[in-house]
Amino acid sequence: MSHETSGSLEKDGFRTQLARYADGRVQLRSRAGTDMTPAFPEIRDAALAQLPDDTTFLDAELVVWESGRLAFERLQQRLARRGASATAAARASPAHLVVFDLLRQGGTDLTPWPYSRRRTALEDLFAENGLTAPLTLCPSTTDPDTARQWLTWTSAGLEGLCFKPLRAPYKAGARAWAKYKVRATEDAIVGAVTGPASAPRTLLLGRYDTAGRLRYIGRTTTLPRTTGTALAELLTTPEARHPWAGRTFSAGWGTREVLSVHLVRPDLVVEVEVDVARDAAGLDLRQRLRVGTPRPTRHSHDTDSTGLDTAADALVELLSALARRQHQHRSHTVARLTTVIDSRLLHDDLQHMALYYRAKAHRDLGNSPASRAGMQAVADGQGRLAPAARRGLTHLARMxxxxxxxxxxxxxxxxxxxxxxxxxxxxxxxxxxxxxxxxxxxxxxxxxxxxxxxxxxxxxxxxxxxxxxxxxxxxxxxxxxxxxxxxxxxxxxxxxxxxxxxxxxxxxxxxxxxxxxxxxxxxxxxxxxxxxxxxxxxxxxxxxxxxxxxxxxxxxxxxxxxxxxxxxxxxxxxxxxxxxxxxxxxxxxxxxxxxxxxxxxxxxxxxxxxxxxxxxxxx
CATH class of the missing domain: 1.25.40 (Serine Threonine Protein Phosphatase 5, Tetratricopeptide repeat)
Incomplete structure (x- = not known):
């Protein structure tokens, strides 16, 4: 962090914008523009009571505070509430609007102003009007030591820091901001799965404690169907008594529903990314655990090369490419999947999976001839992805x-x-x-x-x-x-x-x-x-x-x-x-x-x- 930037807290909530118009209207909208005003009547009432009558436009984060932490699950539960139901939810799980920017005031557009000037105007707005909860001013600092101290508050649901150049004007979409999100990468062992064994929907993960017992640590997000199908190739039925035999697993926070699981041989290690915003049990709350790279330990003796020398290497590269495809330019996905396909190390079902997702990436890039060829090859193969490939060919006809x-x-x-x-x-x-x-x-x-x-x-x-x-x-x-x-x-x-x-x-x-x-x-x-x-x-x-x-x-x-x-x-x-x-x-x-x-x-x-x-x- 330099003296040219200001750091503020990144919270476990919903990014929103609040408008208080001169005619008395109040609108609370999500980043995508959805009107959330009816779901959070306490924010609307506070804006009417506390904000000045002239036009005010605030950039903010909507949060719910419960039992000493930010409770994202309560926020999610409130989204669909309207009328009396929303009023009751506001009493049970009141929301706060943590404001970090002022974009318009008194009919004046403040977005061309540098952030330092907008921040001063925001602080003046709070001070001069005596704004109080549920309207809250987001802390901001230019002191590196203070920022480092804030990074230790993750147990309360704070996700990291957001850095804004002091001299920068406001840009819609926050393209000029830098975010530092505190996350941890951990190794875990797959001990059980939900869904069919041939295509698991989620993985139940564990780690061995000092006594050698496999302790359950959490469940992953729902796997893409293709990732589950590919992982199934690395999972086997336990040959001896499983360390989790006889125990039950909860479907999640706030429910007594018991998961239906299939126990698997606990010898597949996966790398998982864990958000540090946690619930009361200490596990990632918003998206559970996200699977990164699988490492099939029973195949570890096959090769020490970093190339695609074995079927296990090719499978790991396939899964990694599919896991990253939402975060990479589609051309990178095409290149990685081409490497897998050209290795010819995978059996037909997995080879078709690589062909199918490369064809989808080609389609997204506008390369219809290559996409059509890939989809046709998968459809002709009559494997598990043939129906999806026929759908792809239908899309190409529509295109x-x-x-x-x-x-x-x-x-x-x-x-x-x-x-x-x-x-x-x-x-x-x-x-x-x-x-x-x-x-x-x-x-x-x-x-x-x-x-x-x-x-x-x-x-x-x-x-x-x-x-x-x-x-x-x-x-x-x-x-x-x-x-x-x-x-x-x-x-x-x-x-x-x-x-x-x-x-x-x-x-x-x-x-x-x-x-x-x-x-x-x-x-x-x-x-x-x-x-x-x-x-x-x-x-x-x-x-x-x-x-x-x-x-x-x-x-x-x-x-x-x-x-x-x-x-x-x-x-x-x-x-x-x-x-x-x-x-x-x-x-x-x-x-x-x-x-x-x-x-x-x-x-x-x-x-x-x-x-x-x-x-x-x-x-």
Whole structure:
């Protein structure tokens, strides 16, 4: 930490922004733009009672304090509460708003100010108005010794420190901030699993104590299905009495539900990443334990090389590549999986897994021919991932604008091919948002029935995206549910979709900072290397500009979409942007619609005119 930066506490809560308007309105919104005001009436009441009548806009963290620590689980439980239920929850588990920045005051935009000046204004706001709990000023320091002392407070639920340049203006999305999150990496032994032995859903981990007993230390987050399937290759049934034979395991905090587990031979060591924000039992609270690199100790004698000399080496590299794919540019994923595939050390099922995920990464990068070849190879192999590969081929048909073929194939996919979600992906480009929303809801409910957490969150996020174009109020609730479902999974592209949905929900408004939010989102998308989401972002922007009747901005967005779809995939995005403003297509379209282009044009044009009417009635 230098004298040019200020450190503040990183808390185990929800990032929010609170607005107190001159007309008496109060809005508490999440980072994605979801309205959380009804769920936290005590924050709304405090803002009305304590903040000045002139416009105030605060950047903050929402937390719940319980039994000497920050209780993230109580915060999660309160998200869906409304009305009397929210009031009762506020009494039982009151929230605090820990404020760390002041962005607007008295009608003046403070974001161009340097952070040091904004911090002084924030401290003055608290002092001059006598602000008290549940409104709380976040501590801040430029003293390195104080910052180091704060890092010892992790047992209370503090996750680390956030460093802000004193001279920097505020940038939406906090791109200029540096975060130091306190985490520990530990080795642990897999002693049991939940879910089927052929594809474990979570791992129950232990460590040996000084007496040589295997002590249970915690359970992992839900594993991606493919990771569980691959790990199953390294797990075996215990040959002798297991050290955990006869004991039961709780499903989690706040419940008496007992887990159904399969005991396994305790000789597989995995590296796990543990957040230092802990619950009363001392275990990671928000996401349990995250699996890093597996180290099959019974194979340790096979090689001491760092290359892919054995099947175990290739399997570890495959699992590592899949675990990191949400955090790396897709080109890195392609390179790592190509190394695994070219080694030819894995049997067919795992080789197909590498082929399938490389094909998905190729698709995200916009390389449809390579993606199609990989998906076709996996589908032809008729292995466990063949239904997923057939779904991938259906997506590729949709990307090419061949909607009749995509729809005909979707009906044959079944649950394993995620048929309902595929149908939703087909209907929303046609402007048939209600039909798409129904399909996504069916996909979400089916995923819940099968216990597939990631698919449930993914389907809900896309349902929120569809409804964002038709009903902003309904989209608000759907986005809140999507945020809840995605909190325990790591799906970067899907989270980006929720942020794009929030833009579409706010389209046409002049008070929603659409352009600034879009700029931050575009940077995030390019960092992730998920090309198709940038097209969805531009489509949401086209909708916003069409509602505003800003023909110049619509034309610029159409030009950008046309340039980014020159390869043929997603060319229909350009058509849709033109449909919104009833413009003629400048080039012949390769798209084959389910009904015809005129019907699709009328539906998209209606979405724009309906939003204009909605904005007029809500002013």
């Amino acid at each position: 090419a604008g061949d909607f009749p073929t995509a729809l005909a194939t979707a009906h044959t996919l079944g649950w394993e091919g995620r048929h309902h979600r595929v149908q939703g992906d087909i209907w929303w480009p046609h402007g048939d948002m209600d039909r798409a929303a129904v399909a996504y809801a069916a996909a979400r409910d089916e995923a819940e029935h099968h216990g597939v957490t990631g698919e449930r969150g993914n389907s809900q996020a896309h349902r929120a995206f569809a409804l964002a174009f038709t009903d902003p109020a309904a989209a608000d609730a759907e986005l809140a549910l999507a945020e809840q479902l995605l909190a325990a999974v790591d799906l970067r592209a899907t989270i980006l979709i929720t942020h794009i949905a929030a833009l579409a929900r706010d389209a046409g408004r002049t008070d929603a900072d659409i352009d600034d939010r879009a700029q931050v989102l575009r940077a995030d998308i390019r960092t992730a290397g998920v090309t198709y989401t940038e097209l969805a972002l531009d489509l949401a922007l086209a909708f916003h500009h069409a509602v505003r009747d800003d023909q110049d901005q619509v034309a610029a967005t159409i030009a950008r979409l046309r340039e980014n779809t020159r390869g043929g995939d997603f060319a229909y995005y350009t058509d849709i942007a033109a449909f919104m403003t009833d413009l003629p297509l400048e080039e012949a379209s390769p798209t084959h619609w389910i009904d015809d282009a005129d019907h699709t044009r009328r539906r998209w044009r209606s979405l724009v005119t309906d939003r204009r009417g909605n904005l007029l009635t809500t002013r």
